[in-house]
Amino acid sequence: MPLRLLEGDIITTKKKHPCGSFDFEITRVGADFRMKCLGCEKQIWIERRNLEKRIKKVKREDKEFKKEDLIIKDYSSNY
Numbered sequence: 366m367p368l369r370l371l372e373g374d375i376i377t378t379k380k381k382h383p384c385g386s387f388d389f390e391i392t393r394v395g396a397d398f399r400m401k402c403l404g405c406e407k408q409i410w411i412e413r414r415n416l417e418k419r420i421k422k423v424k425r426e427d428k429e430f431k432k433e434d435l436i437i438k439d440y441s442s443n444y
């Protein structure tokens with residue numbers, strides 16, 4: 366199920382980046398997503414499907430969301 370993800374979201378992944386960080390910032394939303402590792406600043410392109418699989422939680426404007434909170438149930442609204 367698709368998740369509502371926005372540019373600027375800070376995501377925590379299940380697997381850590383080789384540098385040891387679990388946190389990434391989403392810098393581009395589209396068919397492919399781009400995210401920046403907050404440990405080493407490396408930019409990574411990733412397919413939406415793969416990204417969604419890796420996400421554990423999302424931080425947005427000081428609020429923390431679990432994956433289930435971001436599932437898009439109403440397709441007509443934004444996607």
Ligand SMILES: [Zn+2]
Nearest residue numbers: 382384402405
């Ligand atoms: Zn890194």
